[in-house]
Amino acid sequence: MTEELAKVYNPAEVEQKWYKYWEESGFFKPNQPTNKLTDKPTFTIVIPPPNITGSLHMGHALNNSIQDLLIRYKRMQGFQALWVPGTDHAGIATQNVVERELKKEGKTKDDLGREKFIERIWDWKKEYGGRITQQLRRLGASCDWSRERFTMDEGLNRAVKRHFVQLYKEGLIYRGKRIINWCPKDRTAISDIEVTHETKKGSLWFIRYPGIEGSRDQGIIVATTRPETMLGDTAIAVNPKDERYKHMWGKTVELPLVGRHIPIVKDDFVEQTFGTGAVKVTPAHDPNDYEIGTRHNLPMINILTPDGKITLKELTEQREKDGVAGIEGMDRFKAREEIVKRLEEQGLLVKVEDYETSIGHCYRCNTVIEPYLSDQWFVKIKPLAEQAIAAVEEGKIKLIPERWNKLYLQWMTNLRDWCISRQLWWGHQIPAWYRGEEIFVGEEAPKGDGWQQDPDVFDTWFSSALWPFSVFGWPEETEDLKKFYPTDVLVTSYDIIFFWVARMIMAGLHFMKDVPFRTVYFNALVKDIHGKKMSKSWGNVIDPLEVIDKAGADALRFTFIALIAGQGQDVKLSEDKITEARNFANKIWNVSRFVLMGAGNRDVQSQVSGELELADRWILSRLNQTIKKVTKDIDSYEFGEAAKLLYDFIWGEFCDWYVEIAKIRLYGQDEKAKAAVQNVLLEVLEKTLKLLHPFMPFITEEIWSRVAGRESKTIMLEAWPEADEKMIDPAAEDEMEHLMEAVRAVRNIRAEFNVPHGSEIEVTVVSKRKINDRYLKTLTKIGKLSFVEKLDKKPAQSASAVASGMEIYVALAGLVDPEKETARLTKEKEKLEGELKKISARLADGNFLSRAKPESVENEKVRQQEFSTKVKMLEERLASLG
RNA sequence: GCGCGCUUAGCUCAGCUGGUUAGAGUACUUGCUUGACAGGCAAGGGGUCACUGGUUCGAUCCCAGUAGCGCGCACCA
Numbered sequence: 010m011t012e013e014l015a016k017v018y019n020p021a022e023v024e025q026k027w028y029k030y031w032e033e034s035g036f037f038k039p040n041q042p043t044n045k046l047t048d049k050p051t052f053t054i055v056i057p058p059p060n061i062t063g064s065l066h067m068g069h070a071l072n073n074s075i076q077d078l079l080i081r082y083k084r085m086q087g088f089q090a091l092w093v094p095g096t097d098h099a100g101i102a103t104q105n106v107v108e109r110e111l112k113k114e115g116k117t118k119d120d121l122g123r124e125k126f127i128e129r130i131w132d133w134k135k136e137y138g139g140r141i142t143q144q145l146r147r148l149g150a151s152c153d154w155s156r157e158r159f160t161m162d163e164g165l166n167r168a169v170k171r172h173f174v175q176l177y178k179e180g181l182i183y184r185g186k187r188i189i190n191w192c193p194k195d196r197t198a199i200s201d202i203e204v205t206h207e208t209k210k211g212s213l214w215f216i217r218y219p220g221i222e223g224s225r226d227q228g229i230i231v232a233t234t235r236p237e238t239m240l241g242d243t244a245i246a247v248n249p250k251d252e253r254y255k256h257m258w259g260k261t262v263e264l265p266l267v268g269r270h271i272p273i274v275k276d277d278f279v280e281q282t283f284g285t286g287a288v289k290v291t292p293a294h295d296p297n298d299y300e301i302g303t304r305h306n307l308p309m310i311n312i313l314t315p316d317g318k319i320t321l322k323e324l325t326e327q328r329e330k331d332g333v334a335g336i337e338g339m340d341r342f343k344a345r346e347e348i349v350k351r352l353e354e355q356g357l358l359v360k361v362e363d364y365e366t367s368i369g370h371c372y373r374c375n376t377v378i379e380p381y382l383s384d385q386w387f388v389k390i391k392p393l394a395e396q397a398i399a400a401v402e403e404g405k406i407k408l409i410p411e412r413w414n415k416l417y418l419q420w421m422t423n424l425r426d427w428c429i430s431r432q433l434w435w436g437h438q439i440p441a442w443y444r445g446e447e448i449f450v451g452e453e454a455p456k457g458d459g460w461q462q463d464p465d466v467f468d469t470w471f472s473s474a475l476w477p478f479s480v481f482g483w484p485e486e487t488e489d490l491k492k493f494y495p496t497d498v499l500v501t502s503y504d505i506i507f508f509w510v511a512r513m514i515m516a517g518l519h520f521m522k523d524v525p526f527r528t529v530y531f532n533a534l535v536k537d538i539h540g541k542k543m544s545k546s547w548g549n550v551i552d553p554l555e556v557i558d559k560a561g562a563d564a565l566r567f568t569f570i571a572l573i574a575g576q577g578q579d580v581k582l583s584e585d586k587i588t589e590a591r592n593f594a595n596k597i598w599n600v601s602r603f604v605l606m607g608a609g610n611r612d613v614q615s616q617v618s619g620e621l622e623l624a625d626r627w628i629l630s631r632l633n634q635t636i637k638k639v640t641k642d643i644d645s646y647e648f649g650e651a652a653k654l655l656y657d658f659i660w661g662e663f664c665d666w667y668v669e670i671a672k673i674r675l676y677g678q679d680e681k682a683k684a685a686v687q688n689v690l691l692e693v694l695e696k697t698l699k700l701l702h703p704f705m706p707f708i709t710e711e712i713w714s715r716v717a718g719r720e721s722k723t724i725m726l727e728a729w730p731e732a733d734e735k736m737i738d739p740a741a742e743d744e745m746e747h748l749m750e751a752v753r754a755v756r757n758i759r760a761e762f763n764v765p766h767g768s769e770i771e772v773t774v775v776s777k778r779k780i781n782d783r784y785l786k787t788l789t790k791i792g793k794l795s796f797v798e799k800l801d802k803k804p805a806q807s808a809s810a811v812a813s814g815m816e817i818y819v820a821l822a823g824l825v826d827p828e829k830e831t832a833r834l835t836k837e838k839e840k841l842e843g844e845l846k847k848i849s850a851r852l853a854d855g856n857f858l859s860r861a862k863p864e865s866v867e868n869e870k871v872r873q874q875e876f877s878t879k880v881k882m883l884e885e886r887l888a889s890l891g
Numbered sequence: 892g893c894g895c896g897c898u899u900a901g902c903u904c905a906g907c908u909g910g911u912u913a914g915a916g917u918a919c920u921u922g923c924u925u926g927a928c929a930g931g932c933a934a935g936g937g938g939u940c941a942c943u944g945g946u947u948c949g950a951u952c953c954c955a956g957u958a959g960c961g962c963g964c965a966c967c968a
Contacts, residue, residue, distance in 0.1 A: 235968085757933095766923055857948045
């Protein structure tokens, strides 16, 4: 170390340099440091693949900070640590992005045709798809990029085909005409969980369906939230127990406007108490009505086009079409208004009530979804779910925090079949072919002429479900697959527990006969400081890359990890928090600067040797306690706690106390003592840097490169520190506590009486216990310090304080106002007396004495002793003041 | 409707098997050009731990209920 460190740490100068060095040196590969395969245990994480369309947001930053923390930690512990990176092809999202691009050129995807359009997307992917992986590098993510995968890679395509074909052969996949959720904007089916429900204010329209059996009877009144679907009504349903409608059972009424005659059927589904107890039945546009329709063999009339406009194509009679002339081609919401208007004109709208109803929206584009009848592929989920439930119940997979178990199990037991076909072009095309009535399902196209492949593609999650093994080459039995499956931990945010986690578990158990990961750590969601979701339209987004530019990746990472301590559902991020972490980085930088300036010429592999004095024994004890606790906390996924511990140790103990005490010897004349303290400084710094490395990889590497010897290529492959029990020294810790108390007391007096910092004071300590006078003198700038065991006469013109087992007098000629001093000490005394009263009451309570743990009782007695001594000292002092 | 989470200093949060004078950062007040650091140092003020019961010798902590906030799930038109 020759070059002097700058006063302020500048992350921008060093971060990218180190990342490049690490990556080019191959340090991210699992077979470090020898580059040979070993028998050391593996530790594997597969990344939740970000969408290729995405750019790094705070959610990614948090999620990947945690993964990197774990991977770096395990790597240092000697595991063959592998973190597999990759990206997801994100069907709808990607297709939308490229479609938007085309739109700017005045074209649509249909102008290009399927093949050209897909080519266009691949071009786009080549250009922009790598953006997010570059951004992950900025964060410091130590992924093995040589194993990077994309969910549309050839290999992964093979895996998806195998997935589908095998499940089909096992009878777990079927095709059928069902009511699915249709997004009229994206014009594709989506699965149940891709629908988000929002409660919205709407209306409940009461409509009269007149003319029983063609008569002029007043008929029946139904209540509906969706009058426009009446064009597709094929029945009215009433509850079989509902006597009110008994006379109408089996008869027909006339569908208003349309003029079709539809039957009144009996069905248990209908609640007598809701509305009028009569329901219009539109089997093609409502899941319940579909069920009713199936039970009663009703016709199913589709009245909507794929983009949500009214079509009359399926109305059979011309007069029906005439009845609703002008509505064809109208948007569904416009049509609703129009139909209500017409009903009103004909006097068939009985009343309108305000009504709150929950409406499904596309989770991606927020369009109101339509229940829609169409041919789709489904996965029969029950048999797969059973094993997946068992795996979590039996603890083969541990969810952290544990509370997610309940949600997972609840959801898994209520699963409905999964619609996996999407009417998109971008994705894995379904390997099914049709020829007339024939269907062929296979990994390769069938032989023979006239076969047409299904134009649909799979739900993106159908391929990401395979991620933990498809990345290793499945269905090939590769070396990697054998070595790294099952993976160890999955780190993901809880909002995709169903989309992804559950499905990986099902797929892993089914195809690999083993869990895909042993632990799932759910990280929180990142919100703004008010707890609001970050979104561009709110304008409350903090861009992680800007933060990295300004404050450094380490600061961002540390912010997250320190913030997640409580494992709540959200973390609230703010610029202030980031500044705090940046300041911490700067503190680390500066204490390192101090150590290097004062001890940088010492031998590289520092050995703690020579005379260890109190502060040395204390800081080494604290260091080893910290090693122990930090290790334990990371092992139990208490990352926030571990971060806090390091923060407190470095700032609150090493910097605030040890460094100050170290200066005595460092700047002194005794060369032997100087060498001793230099060794301790280096020892603490080195171990601390190692502990800190998984949290803050860049700054620790930068400093390490200036501390460590030539034989150490990188801190990231150094061994994780192990606590040395021998160094844990309760006596030293106790003695230091004692000293600190005295120091604080003197400093307090200095501040209270405005004694200028430059002026040396005269202090008398009354104590039976030894205290390190050198430390006390230096830390409080005492000119003359005397110790006495007992004081006969209290010094006049002094301010005083009590600490455990001691009285402290600071001579302040002319500065002490007896009245003020009396007030100050009285306040202190009252505080202590209050506490003493509580303790005494406890000790006077027979129940406490007999039932509390003996050590609690003992503890209270000690405290009582301490407090009463202090109070007594204060009383004496107050008396002497008059 | 069912389920989950949260409620501790002005603000953001710790407090992980019940017992120290309930902590940190920030903000605030005061004093410091202290030979690592003003992105810093020192000192200080600030909390009936949401509310009500219960369990216990003892509750911020465990249990029940209430309220407020947030989030999931749910086919009742």
